[in-house]
Amino acid sequence: MLKFIAGRSLLSLLILMLAVSLLFFMIHMVPGDPSSVILGPKASPELKAELNARMGLDKPILIQLGNFYSGLARGDLGTDVFSERQVADVVFEQLPYTLALVIAAIGGASLLGIPPGCFSAVRQNSFLDRLTAIMSVAFIAIPSFVVALYLLLWLAVKLRWFPAMGAGEEGNYANQAWHLVLPAIALGLGWVGYIARLVRASMLEVMEENHIRTARAFGLPERTTIIHYALRIAILPTVTILGLGIGAMLSGALFAEIVFSRPGIGKLLHEAVITRNYPVVMDSVLVTTAFFVLSTLVSDIINAALDPRLREGRGQS
Amino acid sequence: MNNKNPTSSRREFLQHSTLAGLGLAGAGIPGISWAVRGDELHIRNYNEIVVLDPTFSISGAEGVIARAIYQNLLQIKNDGTWDTELDAAGYFEQLDDTHYAFRLKPGQIFNNGYGEMTADDVKFSFERMIDPDIKSINAPDMGPLSHVEVHGRYSGTIILHSPYGAFIAIGVAFGSGAIMSRKAVESVGGRFNIIPPCGSGPYFFKEWRAKRKPILERNPSWEGPEAAFSEIHIYPMTDAKSGEMAFEAGQLDCAEISVESVEPFETNPPPNSYLETHPGGRNFWLGMNMENPSLRDIRVRQAIQYGVDVEAILEAAWFGLAEPSTGPIPKGIVGHRPENLIPPEGDRDKARALLKEAGVELPLRLRLDVNSDALERTAVQVIQWSLKKIGVEIEIYAQDNNSFLNIGFEDKGDQWQDVQLFLQSFIGGPDPYYSIVWFISDQVGQWNWERFSNEEFDRLNALALATPDVAERDRMYQRMQDLMEESGAYRFITNGVMPYLVRKSIKPSFRPDGYPLLRGFHPAGRQG
Numbered sequence: 001m002l003k004f005i006a007g008r009s010l011l012s013l014l015i016l017m018l019a020v021s022l023l024f025f026m027i028h029m030v031p032g033d034p035s036s037v038i039l040g041p042k043a044s045p046e047l048k049a050e051l052n053a054r055m056g057l058d059k060p061i062l063i064q065l066g067n068f069y070s071g072l073a074r075g076d077l078g079t080d081v082f083s084e085r086q087v088a089d090v091v092f093e094q095l096p097y098t099l100a101l102v103i104a105a106i107g108g109a110s111l112l113g114i115p116p117g118c119f120s121a122v123r124q125n126s127f128l129d130r131l132t133a134i135m136s137v138a139f140i141a142i143p144s145f146v147v148a149l150y151l152l153l154w155l156a157v158k159l160r161w162f163p164a165m166g167a168g169e170e171g172n173y174a175n176q177a178w179h180l181v182l183p184a185i186a187l188g189l190g191w192v193g194y195i196a197r198l199v200r201a202s203m204l205e206v207m208e209e210n211h212i213r214t215a216r217a218f219g220l221p222e223r224t225t226i227i228h229y230a231l232r233i234a235i236l237p238t239v240t241i242l243g244l245g246i247g248a249m250l251s252g253a254l255f256a257e258i259v260f261s262r263p264g265i266g267k268l269l270h271e272a273v274i275t276r277n278y279p280v281v282m283d284s285v286l287v288t289t290a291f292f293v294l295s296t297l298v299s300d301i302i303n304a305a306l307d308p309r310l311r312e313g314r315g316q317s
Numbered sequence: 318m319n320n321k322n323p324t325s326s327r328r329e330f331l332q333h334s335t336l337a338g339l340g341l342a343g344a345g346i347p348g349i350s351w352a353v354r355g356d357e358l359h360i361r362n363y364n365e366i367v368v369l370d371p372t373f374s375i376s377g378a379e380g381v382i383a384r385a386i387y388q389n390l391l392q393i394k395n396d397g398t399w400d401t402e403l404d405a406a407g408y409f410e411q412l413d414d415t416h417y418a419f420r421l422k423p424g425q426i427f428n429n430g431y432g433e434m435t436a437d438d439v440k441f442s443f444e445r446m447i448d449p450d451i452k453s454i455n456a457p458d459m460g461p462l463s464h465v466e467v468h469g470r471y472s473g474t475i476i477l478h479s480p481y482g483a484f485i486a487i488g489v490a491f492g493s494g495a496i497m498s499r500k501a502v503e504s505v506g507g508r509f510n511i512i513p514p515c516g517s518g519p520y521f522f523k524e525w526r527a528k529r530k531p532i533l534e535r536n537p538s539w540e541g542p543e544a545a546f547s548e549i550h551i552y553p554m555t556d557a558k559s560g561e562m563a564f565e566a567g568q569l570d571c572a573e574i575s576v577e578s579v580e581p582f583e584t585n586p587p588p589n590s591y592l593e594t595h596p597g598g599r600n601f602w603l604g605m606n607m608e609n610p611s612l613r614d615i616r617v618r619q620a621i622q623y624g625v626d627v628e629a630i631l632e633a634a635w636f637g638l639a640e641p642s643t644g645p646i647p648k649g650i651v652g653h654r655p656e657n658l659i660p661p662e663g664d665r666d667k668a669r670a671l672l673k674e675a676g677v678e679l680p681l682r683l684r685l686d687v688n689s690d691a692l693e694r695t696a697v698q699v700i701q702w703s704l705k706k707i708g709v710e711i712e713i714y715a716q717d718n719n720s721f722l723n724i725g726f727e728d729k730g731d732q733w734q735d736v737q738l739f740l741q742s743f744i745g746g747p748d749p750y751y752s753i754v755w756f757i758s759d760q761v762g763q764w765n766w767e768r769f770s771n772e773e774f775d776r777l778n779a780l781a782l783a784t785p786d787v788a789e790r791d792r793m794y795q796r797m798q799d800l801m802e803e804s805g806a807y808r809f810i811t812n813g814v815m816p817y818l819v820r821k822s823i824k825p826s827f828r829p830d831g832y833p834l835l836r837g838f839h840p841a842g843r844q845g
Contacts, residue, residue: 045763050452084510093526156562157562163566164566164568165568167529258559261559
């Protein structure tokens, strides 16, 4: 197992470096520079040149990339060119808001998606199976931003059950959770349908396998057979997808953060790209990519823990 | 019941258009919104604050807060004009062209324990702006400031090297003239970014967290009339549509709204609310690169001036709410022209005749650069439509604002040579200098993308800046705008508009360019 984890970790590190380097070049290819935004029209060309030099933007792009990695190795993520605060502070201040949103969204989607998926497989072709199928496809098909806007319109603006903006009061966790409800639904609703369909398909496949028939033949209770034997295997592809889902949601959180005026790393990244605040862009991308890679790694490890064939390199049959 | 109200369909239209607008969410029109919660005011600011140190502060979002927490010697009056009145100073007088005497009101306290404001703090604040070591980007606001002489604990004289007509409006009463405590600023190393070490205005800066609301609190040390609210909560929200939603949800009680939402809100405002529309201070114009081969002939540029129907642009992009502008200087500011040389509706026959006279082969194909904001995109589509009628075909290049802001800069490569037409906008200020200085010859290759260079214009700019005679300045600036228009390189469009939704429970206060003056906000029914 340790060998498996070490191998996957090394691969994850390489993926991370490749992704961040590619993004570095892409960001620097886009025209525009932060000095015009920071200094405004009143700044002289000399002031702008000095600021560019201070940010290292006057150096060749490969040197800039090298400087970025050397700073990273020293634990120095650089300075926000606008506020002159440490980028690590800026990014890690926003990260908890996005993580809370993503965890709430994916957690809620799993809680709402796995049981109906499981039930649909067990009661195949029943009315509830068909209803689940329709609902799942509907949830997948509706774009998340449309969900967000209608939630905002009906539950916040019309009914005023939930707040329309912000992340809640500092230190008041109940209030923060209340502010999290609508954005988390908006972000996670599509995943409810997706997870339900995935679990149903996996369950149907597993339910046909010999060990399930054997379990039933031995007279094990149906509930035990389904939860302990069928679902444990059927959940594997879902765990993998959830790992990818967390990564996708980290970037997808942007629309929820804008629509609901929430703080978060998506919003930070969006604003940083617009203003060409390169250090913040790079470090936000680094952190979100790292989480994406990490969540994939964790889902691989969970899969390996659940299915010994994976860690032995035999793969799923 | 609302559902039986014949106007409910308009409300639905608004809500659905709001949804559509939010779907395209991006940077919105700058806006600010308010909500009263008991003794609190909850406001929406159109952007995140970045720097509250007056030496490096450039954004209007910061200015909204700065004017509430700092004092200047003079401040802009709360009467919808750019006139000034005493603020920290109990006495202020211009002694001659280069000397300004002041005496502070005694007993004005900097919070956080930094003691009483003295003339030495004024000296520190003004001289800090021009300190070459600090390299303040706002140093030009102080013009030819030489130094400040301190005569006593409260009194002193500000001395300029030469006359500077914009000194009171920009150097003293605007953002750069904020008085900081020497002791406080030095205690944080001579410079700060967001959290000010202290202030002396009616509110003080209580709390800040990135991407979350800064909170201002009533300053107990403030000697003037008590601040109207115990706290002001300021939410950075870049999207105007989100602000409208938050207003409708009751979380904000006043919001600058997008122009397309004015009509539906006017017809059917949210409960206990009303609409206020203020003329804006942002100058929108169509610029032409005079050095581009296709536009070198003045007759071609003039044809474009006459071909553009400004009234149609205002109807489509500003929903008929904004007025045509007569130049960069808006109404209410010295130098404002009463009318353009070319009528807003243009003259297509004259435009066609000019193109014919210039021997241009039609259709003439030109590119038009613009930033990708919805409002600007709509405006250039109307320009495209207008010019097609005279045989000029426009290809629109929409790009994000930061990319767009670089197209005319010589130090960004040779792309300035390809610039032909562009829709540009700048926010002005309380003095015409702010609106005009970008078009002088020295700015060619920087912000002067038209590459307009005129000796008389440059001379008048220098003279107008140096003369304190208001009538003379007015005449000079009007002439300068005539010169701009005569060059054919400019088609002035509008100064925009700033519409606000306001809850009836508060009485807001605005500058003449539509920006809020938080000091002037108070609960309705209470005298501000």
